Amino acid sequence: MSASKPLRTTLIGVVLAATALIPLQGTAFAGQSVAADSATAPVSSVAGIEDATARSLAAALADPAWARQLRIAALGADSVDLRELTSGSATSGGKRLASEVAAADRGVAAAKGLSDRVGSLLRIGLADASMKASLAGGTAPLVAAAPSDDDASAFTAYDSKGAAHELSVGSVPDRPVYLIDVDGAKAVTEGLKVVNEALVAKGLDVPAPAAEVSAAASLTATGIDTTLINSVRISDVKEPWFKGDAEIFTLVTGFGTDGKPRVDTVEMPYLNKADTTYYPNQVLVNWSNYKYDMADAVMMEDDGDTNYQALAKALVTALLTITDQGAYIPLADALLDAIPTSWWTDDPDYVDSWYTLAKATKGTRNGAAANGWMNVSPYHVAAL
Structure with a gap:
């Protein structure tokens, strides 16, 4: 703006x-x-919490079972409750994420001035519906936090090896991107x-x-x-x-x-x-x-x-x-x-x-x- x-x-x-x-x-x-x-001044902003969660989730995609579970979830709905997905996961990658995602949810609630009664807030889904075909076809996805700056020309996404990728806000990337955002x-x-x-x-x-x-x-x-x-x-x-x-x-x-x-x-x-x-x-x-x-x-x-x-x-x-x-x-x-x-x-x-x-x-x-x-x-x- x-x-x-x-x-x-x-x-x-x-x-x-x-x-x-x-x-x-x-x-x-x-x-x-x-x-x-x-x-009212939170230790971490919502954007910062989301970005840290995106990095952790990207790293967890190194577990094939967790990557498959997340892919099925993303193809089946526009977005899903991230805490529910990780807490109920039987995969090693999902289990490792569960406590971190729960803490991130609490951090987001605090940063937004909300009480614990709000429950889970973080959700994840494909950034654009056009990415479904490439995700279903086996293309390795990136993970990003929903950008918080409307004037930004680019934002950062992460792969399973921890590498950062700069994505343009002006065009949809060829590679599928999981986007972490707030409900x-x-x-x-x-x-x-x-x-x-x-x-x-x-x-x-x-x-x-x-x-x-x-x-x-x-x-x-x-x-x-x-x-x-x-x-x-x-x-x-x-x-x-x-x-x-x-x-x-x-x-x-x-x-x-x-x-x-x-x-x-x-x-x-x-x-x-x-x-x-x-x-x-x-x-x-x-x-x-x-x-x-x-x-x-x-x-x-x-x-x-x-x-x-x-x-x-x-x-x-x-x-x-x-x-x-x-x-x-x-x-x-x-x-x-x-x-x-x-x-x-x-x-x-x-x-x-x-x-x-x-x-x-x-x-x-x-x-x-x-x-x-x-x-x-x-x-x-x-x-x-």
């Missing part, structure tokens, strides 16, 4: 999931809480739990006070008003061949019913292709959470080294300095400014943002960064 901070428009996409009307955002997630203000869908789900827990702890994601709930009882009895995403499209950013699916999430922000800034997190597990229109029928804004008839939305993606504890801390720190002045003010810029400059490399990439969404907003709205659009409409969710 090379644009200025507010116009970072990198997108890789997300695994498509058939999503009808998802549960409304703003619900506290269950599970073990991770304090947002604990230490982005699982990381986003668990990461947004961390963010929500931090917001709840600081009172930035709380239900309306009892008095207000009582005053709005007649409205609540009939249901709630929401804004629905009918369709959404993100521009083509011409990602390099090795980039697989990443995960999109949106931060919806405004003033809560208690007058404090509020952030609701929205997973968007369907934007898996750029320059493609999707029709999710997904709730974006639950207006019962907000004091004013305005909210902002900032769309981002987890692109590797995202540390959710650090993200949560940055959001909380920024929002706690903002007070309700009796009128709506945009909070999207406050969210973007809260994110450290170093994160605008290949971390939680800024995709686009939508300002001043109102309860009555209807039709197609272009994003402020001109990297996408959403078609939205009011949607009343009736009470049971």
Whole structure:
């Protein structure tokens, strides 16, 4: 990424999931809480852990039995759980890797600010589907970590003898390449739990006070008003061949019913292709959470080294300095400014943002960064 901070428009996409009307955002997630203000600087970055794992796995391919097991797994699925594969292996190469992969998984979780509840995160698969024929034909594969720099012109892969090979990001190599990457869908789900827990702890994601709930009882009895995403499209950013699916999430922000800034997190597990229109029928804004008839939305993606504890801390720190002045003010810029400059490399990439969404907003709205659009409409969710 090379644009200025507010116009970072990198997108890789997300695994498509058939999503009808998802549960409304703003619900506290269950599970073990991770304090947002604990230490957030990991000893090793995700990229470093992945690279070390790639070198070890490449060396283990010297064991023919393990090489055969991995080849069968890679030909049978786009990617597989690396910890599950090694822990269940009967081969000497797989067994030797098992403890190292388990430790690498824990290291990745720590580097991303996630608790142990996340389980295994590392996955492995062929870097491109076109490599299946040569792998099946017996061509010796290389092993690489998923590159974390979108601006890099090359990255490193390893063979079973420990030799490093420089691969171009501009073209698919003739030789098959196993790519080690993080399970982005699982990381986003668990990461947004961390963010929500931090917001709840600081009172930035709380239900309306009892008095207000009582005053709005007649409205609540009939249901709630929401804004629905009918369709959404993100521009083509011409990602390099090795980039697989990443995960999109949106931060919806405004003033809560208690007058404090509020952030609701929205997973968007369907934007898996750029320059493609999707029709999710997904709730974006639950207006019962907000004091004013305005909210902002900032769309981002987890692109590797995202540390959710650090993200949560940055959001909380920024929002706690903002007070309700009796009128709506945009909070999207406050969210973007809260994110450290170093994160605008290949971390939680800024995709686009939508300002001043109102309860009555209807039709197609272009994003402020001109990297996408959403078609939205009011949607009343009736009470049971």
